[in-house]
Amino acid sequence: MIQEFRKVWKQYAITMLWLLGLLWPLLGIHPDGTLSFEKTVTVWSYILAGTFVCLVIYIINSSGHLKIFTDPVVGTTRKFSGIAQAMPSWIWLSVLFVCAVVYPLLTGRYATDVAINVLLYICLGLGLNVVVGLAGMLDLGYIAFYGVGAYTYAILNVNYGLAFWFCLPFSAFFACIAGCIVGYPTLRMRGDYLAIVTLGFGEIVRIILNNWMTLTNGPNGILGVKPIGILIPVMENGFTFEIFWVKKLEFFYYFALALAIVAIIAVKRLNFSRIGRAWESIREDETAAELMGVNTFNYKLLAYAMGAIFAGLAGALFAARMRFVSPESFTFLESVMVLCMVVLGGMGSIPGIILGVIALIALPEVFRELESYRMLVFGSTMVIMMLFRPAGLIPAKRVGMRSEERE
Amino acid sequence: MSAEPILELKNVHSGYGSIKALKNVSLKIYPGEVVAIIGANGAGKSTTLMTICGIVPIEKGDVLYNGMSVKNIAPEKLPPLGLCQVPEGRRIFPRLTIEENLILGAFYRNDKAEIQRDIEHVYSLFPVLGERVRQQGGTLSGGEQQMLAIGRALMTKPKVLLLDEPSLGLAPIIIRQIFDIIADINKNQGTTILLVEQNANLALQAATRGYVLETGEITLEDKADSLLHNPEIRKAYLGE
Amino acid sequence: MDRTLRLTYKKCEKIYMDSFIQQLINGITLGGIYALIALGYTMVYGVIQLINFAHGEFFAAGGYVGVICLSFFTGLGYMETHPVFCLTASFILAMGYCAYLAVGVEKIAYKPLRKEARLAVLLSALGVSIFLSNGLMLTQGVYDKAYPSELFQGGFHFGNVTIGYLQILIVSLTAILLVALNLLVFKTKIGMAMRATAQDKTMSALVAIGSNRIISLTFAIGAGLAAAAGIMVGLYYGSVRYDMGFVPGIKAFSAAVLGGIGNITGAMLGGLIIGMVEIFGAGYISGEYKDVFAFIILIAVLYFKPTGIMGENIDDTRV
Numbered sequence: 001m002i003q004e005f006r007k008v009w010k011q012y013a014i015t016m017l018w019l020l021g022l023l024w025p026l027l028g029i030h031p032d033g034t035l036s037f038e039k040t041v042t043v044w045s046y047i048l049a050g051t052f053v054c055l056v057i058y059i060i061n062s063s064g065h066l067k068i069f070t071d072p073v074v075g076t077t078r079k080f081s082g083i084a085q086a087m088p089s090w091i092w093l094s095v096l097f098v099c100a101v102v103y104p105l106l107t108g109r110y111a112t113d114v115a116i117n118v119l120l121y122i123c124l125g126l127g128l129n130v131v132v133g134l135a136g137m138l139d140l141g142y143i144a145f146y147g148v149g150a151y152t153y154a155i156l157n158v159n160y161g162l163a164f165w166f167c168l169p170f171s172a173f174f175a176c177i178a179g180c181i182v183g184y185p186t187l188r189m190r191g192d193y194l195a196i197v198t199l200g201f202g203e204i205v206r207i208i209l210n211n212w213m214t215l216t217n218g219p220n221g222i223l224g225v226k227p228i229g230i231l232i233p234v235m236e237n238g239f240t241f242e243i244f245w246v247k248k249l250e251f252f253y254y255f256a257l258a259l260a261i262v263a264i265i266a267v268k269r270l271n272f273s274r275i276g277r278a279w280e281s282i283r284e285d286e287t288a289a290e291l292m293g294v295n296t297f298n299y300k301l302l303a304y305a306m307g308a309i310f311a312g313l314a315g316a317l318f319a320a321r322m323r324f325v326s327p328e329s330f331t332f333l334e335s336v337m338v339l340c341m342v343v344l345g346g347m348g349s350i351p352g353i354i355l356g357v358i359a360l361i362a363l364p365e366v367f368r369e370l371e372s373y374r375m376l377v378f379g380s381t382m383v384i385m386m387l388f389r390p391a392g393l394i395p396a397k398r399v400g401m402r403s404e405e406r407e
Numbered sequence: 408m409s410a411e412p413i414l415e416l417k418n419v420h421s422g423y424g425s426i427k428a429l430k431n432v433s434l435k436i437y438p439g440e441v442v443a444i445i446g447a448n449g450a451g452k453s454t455t456l457m458t459i460c461g462i463v464p465i466e467k468g469d470v471l472y473n474g475m476s477v478k479n480i481a482p483e484k485l486p487p488l489g490l491c492q493v494p495e496g497r498r499i500f501p502r503l504t505i506e507e508n509l510i511l512g513a514f515y516r517n518d519k520a521e522i523q524r525d526i527e528h529v530y531s532l533f534p535v536l537g538e539r540v541r542q543q544g545g546t547l548s549g550g551e552q553q554m555l556a557i558g559r560a561l562m563t564k565p566k567v568l569l570l571d572e573p574s575l576g577l578a579p580i581i582i583r584q585i586f587d588i589i590a591d592i593n594k595n596q597g598t599t600i601l602l603v604e605q606n607a608n609l610a611l612q613a614a615t616r617g618y619v620l621e622t623g624e625i626t627l628e629d630k631a632d633s634l635l636h637n638p639e640i641r642k643a644y645l646g647e
Numbered sequence: 648m649d650r651t652l653r654l655t656y657k658k659c660e661k662i663y664m665d666s667f668i669q670q671l672i673n674g675i676t677l678g679g680i681y682a683l684i685a686l687g688y689t690m691v692y693g694v695i696q697l698i699n700f701a702h703g704e705f706f707a708a709g710g711y712v713g714v715i716c717l718s719f720f721t722g723l724g725y726m727e728t729h730p731v732f733c734l735t736a737s738f739i740l741a742m743g744y745c746a747y748l749a750v751g752v753e754k755i756a757y758k759p760l761r762k763e764a765r766l767a768v769l770l771s772a773l774g775v776s777i778f779l780s781n782g783l784m785l786t787q788g789v790y791d792k793a794y795p796s797e798l799f800q801g802g803f804h805f806g807n808v809t810i811g812y813l814q815i816l817i818v819s820l821t822a823i824l825l826v827a828l829n830l831l832v833f834k835t836k837i838g839m840a841m842r843a844t845a846q847d848k849t850m851s852a853l854v855a856i857g858s859n860r861i862i863s864l865t866f867a868i869g870a871g872l873a874a875a876a877g878i879m880v881g882l883y884y885g886s887v888r889y890d891m892g893f894v895p896g897i898k899a900f901s902a903a904v905l906g907g908i909g910n911i912t913g914a915m916l917g918g919l920i921i922g923m924v925e926i927f928g929a930g931y932i933s934g935e936y937k938d939v940f941a942f943i944i945l946i947a948v949l950y951f952k953p954t955g956i957m958g959e960n961i962d963d964t965r966v
Contacts, residue, residue, distance in 0.1 A: 018751045025744055026786040029715050033722030138766070185950045192698055196904045197949060199897060200942035211935040332897070336773050343770050376781040382774030383756045390760060390767035462849055486855035498850040500843045507839050514840060515855040563854060 005059050012055055020044050100257055104250040112249045116321060118361045119256035120314045123263040125341045125353045127310025130267065132339065133348035133396070134276060135303035136283025138195040140335055141182070141202020145175040145308040147209060147330035149315025154222040154325045155215065164228045168316050175312025176305045178205070183304035187297055202335055209327040221326025228255060228320045252321055259317055263310055264350060270306070271348075279303055344385055346392025355393050411474065413438045413599055414459070414490070414567050419468035421458045428454040428463070430623045436567070441593050441600045443614035443631065445607040445644055451623040452603040453495050456569045459601075460485055460492050472567070487515045489566030493573065495603075497556040501545025505536050508544050508555055512562025522562070529558035532588055550581035557588065567599045568592065574606050582606075586613050607644035611635045619644075669808050670930045671923075676814045676883070678922025679821035683876035684899035685906070685914040686828065687869025693845040693909035694865045696765065700772040701752060702873060703896020704779035705745045709874025710887035711787055712741040714794050721795045738820075741878055742871035749870030750863045752779075758859070776892075784889035791886040799882065817879045824875060825915055828868070832911055841865060845909065894938070898925070901945045907958020916956060920944065 020040070027040045061070070104112045124146060131139045149171040156162045156170060186197045209216050216222065228246040233239060246252050270276045278299045281289035290296050319325050337360060345356020363381075367374050412435040422428040428451045436442045446452050457463040459470055461482040470477050472490055485491070500508055509529060513522045530537030533554040544555060553573055560568055570589065574582045590613060592598050604610030611617050611631045619627035619640065627634070634640050684706050691699045716737035720726050726733050756775050760768045802811035832838035844851045844861040851858055880895070881887045902921040906913025921941045928940035948956065 015751075015755060018747075022744075022748060022751070023786070025712055025715060025740075026783075029719050031715075031718035031722050033719055033724070132766075138769075185946060189949060189953045192692070192696075192908065193904060193949060193953060193955075195698065196897075196901060197946055200901060200945055203897070204939050204942050207936060207939050332893070340770060340773070343766050347766070372781075372785060375777055376785065379774045379776070379778030379781060383771050383778065386763075386767045386771040386774065387756070387759055390763040460853060462852065481857065482849075482852040483855050483857040486853070492853050494850065494853060498847055498853075500846045500850065502846060503839065503842060507842075510836060511839055511843050511851075511856065512854050514836065559854065 005063070008055070008059065012051075016044075016048055016051070019047065101254075104253045109249055112253050114362060114365055116249065116253055116256045118357055119253075119260040120318055120321075121338065121341060121357045121361055122260045122354055123310055123314040123317075124338050125345070125357050126263045126267045126350065127307040127314070128338050129342050129348065129350075129353055130270065130279070130310070131303050131307040132342055134271065134279040134283065135300055136279075137187075137300065137303065138192070138198070139304075139307070140195050140199035140332070140339070141205070142198070142307065142311060142338055143330045143332075143335040144182075144202040144205035145178055145311035146315040146318070146334075147205055147325075147327070148178045148308075149175045149312030150319040150325045150329070151209060151216060151222070151315075152312070153316040153319045154225045157226050157319075158222055158224055164226070164316070164320055168313065171316035172309045172312040175308040175315065179304040179308025180301060183301045187300045187304075199332065199335075202330075202332060206327050206330055206332075209330065216327075219327060221324055221328075223324050225319050225323045225325065227323060228252070246320075249321075256317060256321075259313060263313075264354075266310075268350060271350075275299070275302065340382060344382070344392055346394040346396055348396035349392070349394050352392050352394035352396065359393070411438075412436055412471075413473060414601065415471040416455075416459070417469045417471065419458060419470065420466045421454065421463050421468075422466065423463065427466075428623055429458060431468070432620075432623070432625055433468075434618060434625070436599060436601055438566075438599055439593075439597055440616060441589075441602060441614045443602045443604060443607075443610035443617040444620055445604055445610055445617060445634075446620035447644075448605065449622075450620045452605075452620055453571050454623075455620065456492055456494070456571050456601070456603055459569060460490070486563040486565070489564065490569070491560045491563040491565035491567070492569040493553075493556045493560045493571060495571040495575065497549075497552045499544035499547065499552045499555055499559075501543065503544055504541050505544060505547075505555055506540045508559050509562050512559035516564070525562055525564075529561055532561075532591075533558055550577050550585070553577060553581075553585055554588075557585070557592075561592065565598055567601065569601045569603075571603045572605065573602070574604065574609055582609065589613060607640065608635075666807050670926050672808070672810055672814060674923035674926035675919070676817050676922075677926055678919035679818055679825075680876045680879050680883075680918075681895065681899045681902050681922045682915045682918025683821060683824065683872045683879075684895060685902040685918045686825075686911065687873045688900045689903040689906070689908055689911060689914035690841075690865050690869045692903070693911075694841065694862055695757070695761065695768075697757065697768050697772060698900065699869075700769070700896075701749075701756075701775040701779055702869065703892030703899075704776050704783070705749055705870040705892075706873040706877045706880075706895060706899075707780065707783060707887065707889065707892035708748060709741045709745045709870075709877030710881040710891060711783060711792065711877075711889075712744045712874065713737050713878030713881050714792050714887055716740050717795050726795065738875060738878055741874040745870040745874035745877075746867035748779075749866040753863060753866045758862075780890055780892060787889060789889065791888050793886045794881045813882055817883060820875070820879070824872060828872070828911070831868075837861075837864070898938070898941055901941060905945050905948055905955055907955030910955070910957045913955060913957035 023044055024037070024040045027043060028036050030036065103115060107115075124142070127145075128139065128142045131137050131142070152171040152174045153164065153167045156167045157164070182198060182201045186194055186201075189197060210219055212218070226245070229243045230246065231241040232244045234242045246255065278289070278294045281292065281294055282296050282299060286296055318329075322329075341356040341360050342353055343356075344359065345354070346352025364374055364378060367377060370377060414434070414436040416432055416434040419429055419432045420427065432451075432455060434442075434444075434455075444452050444455060454463055458465060459477075461477065461480060465478050472485075472488065477485065477488075477490070480488075500511065503511070506526070509526050510522070513525065516522055535551055536555055536558060544552065547555060557570075557573070573585055573589065577585070586609065589600060589602070593600050602610055602614060611634050614631040617629060617631045617634045618625050619634070627637075627640070629637070635645075684702065687702050687705065688699060691697060691702070717726070717733065720733040720737070752775055756771045757768055760771055799811070799813040799816060802809050802814065830838075832841060840851070840856045841861055841864065843854075844856060844858050848858045851861075876895075877887070880891070898921055899918065902917035903914045904917070905920060906915070906917030908914075921944070924940050924944050925937050929937035932940070
C-alpha cells in the first residue's frame with residue numbers, strides 16, 4: 001500500500017514543507033526584531049495532523065480497504081435507486097414536494113430561515129445557469145440584477161407605497177432592462193473579455209447603489225420595506241377582504257418555494273425548447289451556430305434578459321423578506337457564490353444546481369462553530385472539489401465542451 | 408543498411424480518449440533512410456508522429472529510439488536526444504520573428520557560437536529566410552513557413568527528423584524546392600527522415616522505403632520503388 | 648484598504664485642489680502600481696488562459712511580508728543605520744515569498760486542472776483567493792497593519808506641487824522593474840520561450856521547451872511584481888489589510904484587459920490609463936464614483952475595440 005501511493009506521499013510531503021515555508025514568515029517574524037518557531041510549528045502540526053488523517057482515509061478508501069464499510073452503503077443506495085427507477089418520477093417529485101411543504105412545520109425558525117435562503121439562491125442559480133450553463137457566457141456580475149430587483153421593490157414600496165404584487169413585475173422588468181443594458185454593448189465580446197465587463201457592470205451597480213443618496217439612501221440602505229401582503233376573505237360583518245401581511249417566516253417560506261418551483265419548471269422547459277437548443281448551440285460553437293441560422297446576438301441577449309428576470313424576481317422576494325436592503329448584500333463575493341453553486345453542482349443540470357446551493361448555503365451554517373475558519377475551509381473545499389470533480393457534483397448529460405476549450 | 412533500427416514502433420496502440428487512432432502499428436526505421444508513410448486523410452499518419460513524440464499517449468506497445476524506450480519520456484526531453492518533428496501545418500510561432508523561431512529551435516543548446524553557425528547554415532539553405540530575419544513568423548507565406556519550420560527543426564540537430572505533410576498547400580515549384588532540401592539534409596548531414604505525406608507520388612519518389620497506413624493500421628510495407636509500381640497503390644493513391 | 652484610499656483622496660483633495668500636475672504625478676504613481684499588478688494577470692493569462700483571481704492575494708501577501716520585514720528591521724534597529732539595505736531586503740524577501748507562494752499555488756490548484764474546462768480552473772482560482780485572504784486574516788489579524796511611519800516623509804516642493812520622496816521611489820522602482828521585465832521577455836532566450844509557450848504549447852514541447860517550467864516561471868515573475876506593488880501600496884498609504892487585494896486586483900485585471908490581455912506592453916499602458924482615470928476622475932468629477940470611471944473607460948474601449956488597445960484577436964491566439 002505504501003509502495004503504490006509513494007507518489008501521493010511524496011507530493012503530500014512536498015506540499016507540507018511548502019506550507020511550512022509559507023507559514024513561518026507570517027507567524028515567526030516579530031516586529032521587536034525576534035524570530036520564533038513554536039507558534040509556526042504548532043499551527044503547522046495541527047494542519048499536518050488534519051490533512052494526514054484525511055489523506056490516510058482517502059488512500060485506504062481508494063485502495064479498497066474500506067470496502068467492508070462502504071459496500072453495505074453502496075448496496076443499499078443501489079437498491080434504493082433500483083426502486084426509485086422502478087417507480088415513475090412523478091411519485092418521487094410529489095414526495096419531494098410534500099417534504100418541502102411540511103418542512104417549516106417540522107423545523108424551527110432558524111432552519112426555515114436557512115431554507116428560504118436556499119430557495120432564493122436556487123432561483124438565482126437557475127437564472128445564472130441560463131447565462132453560464134446554457135448559453136456559455138461567463139457572467140461575474142450577476143448579483144447586480146438581484147440588487148436591481150430588490151431595490152426596485154424597496155424604492156417603489158417605500159417611496160410610493162406600492163404593493164408587492166404590483167411591484168413584482170416591475171422588479172422583473174427593471175432587472176430585465178438592466179440585463180439588456182449590460183448585454184447590448186458586451187455581447188460582441190467573447191470569453192474572458194465578457195467576464196471582466198460583467199464584473200465591471202456589477203461593481204458599477206453596487207457603487208451607484210452605494211452613492212446615489214437621494215434614491216437609495218446610500219450605504220445605510222432602505223429600511224421599512226413592507227412584507228408581502230395577500231388579501232384573504234373575512235366572514236365577519238359580511239364578506240370582505242382583509243390584507244394579511246406575510247411577516248412570519250413559515251408563511252414566507254411558501255412564497256419562496258413557489259418561486260423556486262416556478263424557476264425550476266421554467267428552466268427545465270427552456271432547456272428542452274427551441275430557444276434552449278439555440279443557446280446550447282451558441283455555447284458549443286458560436287460560429288457554427290451563426291452559420292446554421294441562429295441569430296446569436298438576439299439569443300445571447302435573450303439569455304441575459306432571462307437570467308436577469310429570475311434574479312429580479314428573487315431580489316423582490318429578498319427585499320420583502322429582509323424588509324431592508326443595502327448595497328452590502330450585492331457584492332462581488334455574492335456573484336462568486338452563485339457562480340460556485342452553479343459550477344460546483346454541475347453546470348446545466350437542475351438537480352446539480354439545487355445540490356450545489358444546498359451544499360454552499362447549508363454547509364457553512366453547519367460549520368458556524370468554526371467561526372473565522374469558515375471561509376478558509378470554504379476556499380479550500382472549493383479547490384479540492386474542483387480537483388476531484390471538475391465537472392460538478394451532478395454533471396449535466398447534455399453539456400459538452402466548447403470547441404475552443406479542447407486543446 | 409545497418410541491422411539496428413534507430414527508431415522502432417512495436418505494436419503501438421494509441422488515441423485521443425475513446426477514439427482509437429492507431430491499432431497495432433509497427434515500424435522500423437534504419438539510420439540514414441528516408442521512410443515515407445502514405446495514407447488517406449484521417450488514416451492516422453499525423454497521430455503516428457505525435458505518438459512517437461509523446462504528445463499523444465501510448466496505450467499499448469512501445470516506441471524505441473536507439474534501442475531505448477521513449478514511452479515515458481516527456482515530449483520536451485526528446486529533441487535533445489536527436490528526435491525532432493516538423494508538425495502538420497508547420498506551427499510557426501506566429502508572433503516571434505524568423506530569427507527567434509530559429510533560436511528557439513536550439514533552446515536546449517548552450518553553445519552560442521555553434522548556434523550562430525547553424526542559423527547561418529539555415530539561411531544558406533533557405534536564402535529567403537535570411538533576407539527577412541526580423542519579420543514575424545505569422546506574416547510569412549506558406550512555403551516560407553514550411554522552410555522556417557524545417558530550419559527550426561534543423562536547429563535541434565536532429566538525428567531523426569519527422570516531417571508531417573511538408574507539401575501541404577504549397578505551389579508545385581516550392582514543393583520541389585523543399586523536397587530537394589529534404590534530400591540534401593538526408594544526404595549531406597546523414598539525418599534519418601520519416602516522412603508523412605498524402606501526396607504518395609512525391610513521397611515515394613523521395614523515399615527509400617514506404618509504409619501504407621489505412622484507418623490506423625499498417626497494410627503494406629515495401630521498397631519505395633516497388634510501392635510506386637504496385638498497381639493497387641497506383642490505383643488507390645496515385646489516381647490511376 | 649478602501650478606507651485608507653478614501654482618506655488619502657480626501658487629504659489630496661484638500662491640499663492640492665486644482666493642481667493638474669499634482670494629479671498627473673499621483674496618477675502616474677498609482678498607474679505604475681496598477682501596471683505592476685496587471686502584468687501578473689496578463690502574463691498568466693497569456694500562458695494558460697486563466698484569470699488568476701488569486702493574483703490580488705499575492706499582492707496583499709507581498710504587502711504583508713513587506714510590513715513584517717520592515718517592522719522586524721526596525722525592531723532590530725537596522726532601519727536607522729542601514730535604511731537602503733533594509734528596504735532592498737524587504738522588497739527582495741517579499742517578492743521571493745510571493746513567487747514561492749504562487750509557484751506552489753499553481754502546482755497544487757491549477758496544474759491538475761489544465762486539461763479540464765476553463766470554468767473549473769477559474770473556480771479553483773476563486774477558491775485559492777478566498778483561502779489566501781482568510782489565511783492572511785487569521786495569521787495577521789482583521790485590522791489594518793501599519794507600516795513604519797517615519798519612512799520617506801516629505802518631498803520636493805514646486806509651488807503648489809509636491810513630489811513626495813516616496814512617489815519618486817515608487818515611480819523609479821516601477822520603471823526599473825518594467826524595463827527589467829521587458830528585457831527579460833523580449834531580449835533573452837527564456838523570454839522567447841515564454842512567448843513561444845503562450846502561442847503554442849505543443850510546438851514548444853517539440854522544440855524542447857518544457858511548458859511546466861515556463862508556467863512556473865511566469866507565475867513566479869507575476870507574483871514577484873505584484874509583491875513589489877504590495878509593498879509600494881503599503882508604503883504609500885501607510886498600512887495594509889488582509890482584503891486589500893480585491894479592489895486593486897479587479898482594477899488591475901481591468902487594466903490588463905483594457906490593454907489587450909496577454910499583451911505585456913498593453914498591460915503597462917492599461918495600468919497607467921486606469922490609474923490616471925481614477926485620479927483625475929476622483930479629482931475633477933467625483934471621489935465617490937472613482938471606481939466607476941475605471942470600469943466605464945474599460946467598457947467603452949472594449950465596445951469600440953473588443954480585444955483591448957493592443958490585443959490581438961483572442962480567438963486567433965488559440966491556434
